[in-house]
Amino acid sequence: MGYEELKELYGSYEIPREIHQLFQLEEEFAGKGLSLGQIGFQPINQFHPYAITPPDLIAFASTGGDGIHFGFLTDFHSVPDLNEAPIVCVTPTNDQPIRYMARNIREFLDLAFSIVYVEMLETIWTFENEQQVQELATEFGKDTPRKWKKDRERILTRCREVFGTKKVDVVSYLHEVKKERTASKRMSTLDGLGVGDRNFETTSGKSFTFSEERKCDEKEMKRMRLFLSQADELEKLAFIRDANYWYIVTSGYDEAVWELLQELLTSMGLNVEAEFVAERC
Known part of the structure; x- marks a missing residue:
């Protein structure tokens, strides 16, 4: 991990512990021939913003596909601590390209590790019920080789252990936080x-x-x-x-x-x- 590049990305903000843990996990997985990229969740220490990326977003991970990235929304530096900053997904090729995801990094990780592939969150954001999530996961796993499935499960299990995450009803949570954001505007x-x-x-x-x-x-x-x-x-x-x-x-x-x-x-x-x-x- 290039710490200097990471520090430059976060500027005056203290880097949340969870970000350091993600990079530590990536190093751990690399020693086993694995990567967080296998679950569509690659931590980043350098970032070149897309035109659609909000100016007040600090990106911390990408999915590895279509420029999709996740970041801390500082609300124009009004958030004093990134541990309390909301998390936003930017999906440049889709409509709507800006998707409000979670109240903070801890709750975002609950979301991320409640599904089989983190990139799915940008699709699930539009869903109406949890059954659609199950259908998406089933379709996703249809043609996946057994070894890939086992590797993903190993990665997810380890992530859940490290972060102490809990499984959540992803659709209900997204509906709730979107409603809260609308009310706070x-x-x-x-x-x-x-x-x-x-x-x-x-x-x-x-x-x-x-x-x-x-x-x-x-x-x-x-x-x-x-x-x-x-x-x-x-x-x-x-x-x-x-x-x-x-x-x-x-x-x-x-x-x-x-x-x-x-x-x-x-x-x-x-x-x-x-x-x-x-x-x-």
Whole structure:
């Protein structure tokens, strides 16, 4: 594990114990010819953000497929301790690409090790009942070689031992936490995350209406800047989430919006988030 790279990824935040344990487990498994990647849950110590990745997300694991990754949502650095930060799944090629998963890392691990393959969580997020989970697991296991099944079970059993996780009703839990997040929003946003409870008031809670054609020409950028000049802090944060969702905010695509978000985040003292956005190139 590259500790310096890991420290750089987490910045001023203390790295949760569970993250260190994941890397220790990966080393342990490697000595046995196994890997957490076999259950679709690979810890990462370096990360190059996707355009759709929220600016305030610290990624800690990937599934190894389709760019899907899991991360701590800092709610723009309003969360003081990552042990209490909610967990979000980013699935770049799907709709909805941003999926709120768990209240914290401990409960997320309960979820992750309650199923046979962690990547399934992004699919289960849309399910209505637990029977669908069972059907998905059955279908997943149909053509899986016996050795692969045994290896996965060995990995999952060891993970459950190390983290002391409990089996949960995954669908019920996801429904519950999504409902809680919705209730806690001060403002809704296009990505579904919203802007959480913060220690300031908003005068109107007004959202910017983006061009349906996703234009970012001079006229549209002028309209954005006018809105931001009159917006309070909460409205600016909602704008950041919405713009990040609506446009391809990276070099070579919607560059005017990419540059505006970096400028806006920096002006709000959110320098880490501004750097995350700048790294998309």
